[in-house]
Amino acid sequence: MEWFEGLQVLSLESRRTEEMERLIRAHGGQAVMAPSMREQKLDLSGALSGFGQALAAGDLHAVVCPGAAATRMFLRELGDSGVLALSGVPLFAGRAARAVLAEAGLHARPLGHDQLGSDWDDIQATLLRVLEPGQHAALLEYGEAMPALTARELSYAGLRLSSLPLYRCAFPTDSAPLAQAVRDCVLGGPDVLLLSSGIQALHFLKYAERMKLLAETRAALSRMVVVSIGPACSEAAADLGIPVHLEASPYKMDALVRLAAAQAPALLRGRLRKTA
Numbered sequence: 001m002e003w004f005e006g007l008q009v010l011s012l013e014s015r016r017t018e019e020m021e022r023l024i025r026a027h028g029g030q031a032v033m034a035p036s037m038r039e040q041k042l043d044l045s046g047a048l049s050g051f052g053q054a055l056a057a058g059d060l061h062a063v064v065c066p067g068a069a070a071t072r073m074f075l076r077e078l079g080d081s082g083v084l085a086l087s088g089v090p091l092f093a094g095r096a097a098r099a100v101l102a103e104a105g106l107h108a109r110p111l112g113h114d115q116l117g118s119d120w121d122d123i124q125a126t127l128l129r130v131l132e133p134g135q136h137a138a139l140l141e142y143g144e145a146m147p148a149l150t151a152r153e154l155s156y157a158g159l160r161l162s163s164l165p166l167y168r169c170a171f172p173t174d175s176a177p178l179a180q181a182v183r184d185c186v187l188g189g190p191d192v193l194l195l196s197s198g199i200q201a202l203h204f205l206k207y208a209e210r211m212k213l214l215a216e217t218r219a220a221l222s223r224m225v226v227v228s229i230g231p232a233c234s235e236a237a238a239d240l241g242i243p244v245h246l247e248a249s250p251y252k253m254d255a256l257v258r259l260a261a262a263q264a265p266a267l268l269r270g271r272l273r274k275t276a
Helices: 017-026 045-056 068-086 095-103 120-130 148-156 176-186 198-210 214-223 231-239 253-275
Strands: 008-011 030-033 062-065 091-093 136-143 160-168 192-195 225-228
Touching: 008 017, 008 176, 017 030, 017 253, 030 176, 045 068, 045 136, 045 160, 062 068, 062 095, 062 120, 068 095, 068 136, 068 160, 068 231, 091 095, 091 120, 095 231, 120 148, 148 160, 176 198, 176 214, 192 198, 192 253, 198 214, 198 231, 225 231, 225 253
Parallel strands: 008 030, 008 192, 062 091, 062 136, 136 160, 192 225
Antiparallel strands: none
């Protein structure tokens, strides 16, 4: 078997970089390693306590759940009793997040244009449409804080806001490889992207946005074969608008690389035939 057949394979792995690089090379690929994150834990106790108090007092008029990954984490932190209490609050969510809420028996209304995830413009427009001055909205934040402009516009309209910062983007201390990976993708470099966590996809897009190359990076990802390590990773990628073509089972790094090596070359050849 030819395996990767010399294709360029981009990995955003941060914790087990050397092992991932070794696996890619052992399967005939040119490894492009770009560590994408460093851990930054957040203490949610204060935010959750304030949310619980507002929920118990009936002082929540909207809860905004933009993405599936943040929503799943939020429900897990909230616990069964909190989820039950949430059923009496108007929920607004992106399409993928609504599916997560539905699994917990909760109904949510769409945000914006009903896309998989929702941007801050969608959130702002929705809250301005459905809330009255003086009402209180809580927003889940995953990866980035609410932009100052959004917060200002909602405050000008008389809305009270609180946020639940479930996760903050923490880029690697040495971000040069990540920046180079974004540039290489835009210039037509790597053929395959391996994702071993949804956070990797989030950081890759966020860094591309920082470089003002987000649209070009999304276009580049559409020509690559994207391979996920498992369902949670695939869901997070889809939530970000990144299509996943292959999903490993079992959910292990060696299975991820083996699957990509066995099937990515044929997938790429099939695309070339269609465009010829």
